[in-house]
Amino acid sequence: MSGSLWLKPPREGTTLPAIPRPRREEAPKTPDTPKTPHAPKTPHAEKTPHAESAPDADLAPDPLDELAERIDGFVAAAVHPDEVAALLESDGMTDDHIRLTYGRADSFALAEDLYARVERRHPAPQAPPAGPRFDGLAHCLLRGLVFALPGLAYVLAAPLLAGEQGRFGLPGGTVPLLAGAVTGWVWNQALSHRAYTWLGLGDRPAAARALLTGALPGALAGTGVALAVAAPGETPAAVFAAGQALYLAAATVLLVLGRERALLGALVPLAGAVPAFRWDLPDPLRIGLLLASLTAAVVLAALVLRPGLRRVAAGRGGPPRAASLPYGLFGLGSGLLVLHAGVGATPVGGAGAVVALTLSMGPAEWLLHRFRGESLTRLRTLTTARAFRRAVTGTLVLCLGGYLTVLVSLALAVTLAWPGAPWPTLPRLLALLLVGTALWLGLLLQAFGAVLGAATVCLLAAAAQTALPAAGPVAAGGAAAVLAVLTCVLLVRPTAHRV
Template sequence: MSVDNETDPNRQRLGSIMAAAADARAAGPGEHTVLLPRISTDPLDDLVERVRPQLGQAVDSLHVAAALEADGLTDRGARVEYGYHDVFALATEVFRRLGPTLPKPRGVPARDPLAWRESLRLIAHGPLYALPSTAFPAVLAIVGRRSLVLGLVLASALGWVLAGAAAHAAYRMLGLGRPRAAARVLTAAALTAPLAGVLAGAGLVGLTGGGFALIAMIACLVAYQLTSTVLVFYRREPWLALAMTPAFLVGAAYLILGPGLRPWSVGVAAGCVLAAFVLAVLLAVHRSRAAAVREVPLLRALRPEVPGLLGVSGYALCSAVLLLHAEAPYLLGRLDIAIAAAPLILTMGVVEWRAERFRPQAVALVRRVERPAAFVRGVWLLLGREVAICLLAPAIPAVALLAGLSYLGLLSAAGIVMTVAHVALGGAYLLAFLLAGRDRFGWLCASMLAAITVHVGLGAVFGAVPLLGRSGSALVDTSLYLGSVLLLQALFVLGLAGILGQARHYR
């Protein structure tokens, strides 16, 4: 609501200035006349003209309010400088004075920025991550159960960190208009991955034993994670699927037909990883050479990104530890607990898809509502719906998995609890994607470390920490893990509380 013209201090101040100008014009011929610049009779007109280039196509007053807040205008400024009791009231008048626009009619949905093919591409990421898994039984028979567990833990953590840092750096370079730098980052990361796997594997063998087969397995796993990163970055998921399908099929045949196919399963899996790796490297090299723009040297371009890369690497490492520290102790003998993460892995593409869909939906919400309070309420309802979807997605295969284990007589209460914990992680990872999209890596790492500390710390109190060599109740341990995952969800929501409802993030 605007202040009356007679009492508006801004109008009074303008009146004094204009009166002084009139006195100057009435001065005698012996005096100099001061020509004042033409000014508006209303300071709000100046504001409207200043923001018109950016907000000429504003769809509603909430859009204007978000822009004014982003420009540093506060409720106090709206009152003191323009005579309106808050930013939204001022934005309503600015929007009116901007003149008519041609917004899309209410009831006509905006064009979905993610076509159905793009949605299917994202959803398919989960099964792609699981394609090599059918080769693990044959590898297990060669390297041994203990070596397989240690190798999986080490390779997963190392690959997770390298892939996360490489993808972040590549997307940053691409976003800054440096496609050649993005391709070089991916090329360097892909070529480094097998070497890093060999060095890590050699260190593990030196400490625990295991032999050359363990080193080769770790190198292949790390190489596959970077291969997936490159092909997903360039939207070549079909290439990855075609390259790895033979490994999946031969591994499945080994599970059905027995040890006679063991060498074939291991050999075909290694060959498929090598083929996909070569494709990924050649693709990245081709994109680097095809980029026609001139760019600054790669190291100079990456220097400002070091803080972000450290944050992403820390987040990736904490994510790996969060999953593996609870799973690893049971990989040797508790099948129902060991495979509890399978439903989550299969549906991580759904979580990624819903995280990508969140921002367009929030932008559409900004254009529909007319008051800040309505937007805040709507965006939290939107978040609740998306979290529910990301809980339902892994819950469906989880029910099928538990039914199969029960039929085989392999299901226990601890297995059920661990599966529920990984279903809950689906919602947690959606929240993590949203926090990562706002560069809240410090909060992400601190929250995950707190959840891990609670699980291990309380487990030590109750004497149920297999990770520390305790032989306590598996049910107590998995229940504590479920509790730590729920705590993690709460911490992630707390991290979003201060930023989720700010309309300026969805301009």
């Protein structure tokens, strides 16, 4: 994995529309008409002095009709009264004001009346906006490829890192490598969210500046953690972990700013690892290929960060840094789940599971985007909340099933392509599917802003697997079940899909 899981950048205009206020217009002045003193009087006029006034002239207009007219467009497109209630509350209408002005108990009662008065009129579905992040399935597959290709660096470096028996039953050098990688995932996930927030505000130079100021400290943090946990004899692994931390920082910059093709070009030297599956390569060639790829990634990241050197207007505040913390925690939990998916099997079989999960991130992105688009289409076309819940649930099942199908296919393909890889057993495939389910549902919740719940579930599952490795499938299955419940509770509500 290359530093950051999929993050949906915040969109502009996510607040509810303001209720338009009617302008107070003065009544036009009419010229005084001259009196007609000689107008004839009739007996009926004397007996019925109020006959000249209309029967409804003394009735005041219903304020509810005026409110319904002002927010007609929003109410007509709503699929549930709760959407209208959310609009009223966001406009500052209190229950006391509603009782005095409209004679209803609260915002929900008022919303139900407005929803019943206005006829449903849903606009035609709009095509999703074109952008650099979602050009289609090919673009998402490209991102999945650049997520997985860095794994070839471990193939090239394996003979250089070989040493004495490591700790916790792992090969020598594994502990500093894992510690540095997990640190990078946490830091870069939070950094990605902050940069995406700036992009959502339309300030690309500020996003580049956030990456510029955060990438180097992240690389230093990953290096420091790897050096701190390295045991005697694991110095080569710690040096490799330093390069890994620097690459993760550079890859995060390129991925966030939409330079996946540039990153793919930087990873081309790692293709020299393919012959290393069958033949022994000279150590200078292995080191040269690793340094060439790392240098290319760092140089390209530095080039795209040039807009971040420009200053913005003084006094402008950025998004709060604390808002990015849950995304870092989700990166920690999901990263540990992926690592645990490769533990408990043969080294080759475990690596194959990690490679399959990493490669699947590309199709996962596309399916997440597909679910988002289909949900917005249903929101615009369906007229009842029940029909919307049924349609969204069906779309969720199809997208999740599609992702798990792709994951199994990738696992089998990696097994066939990897020399000497054992055929995955049914329990191993089941464990892989459970981890994949938890990972995809967590990414989906993160995309809809429910990242804290997803991070908590993934962290608890990862902690359970760390404390009791034998309970790995049970922990992954429990995480998948809890995330499925959270997803169904949140995403069947129409208000969760309003953009």
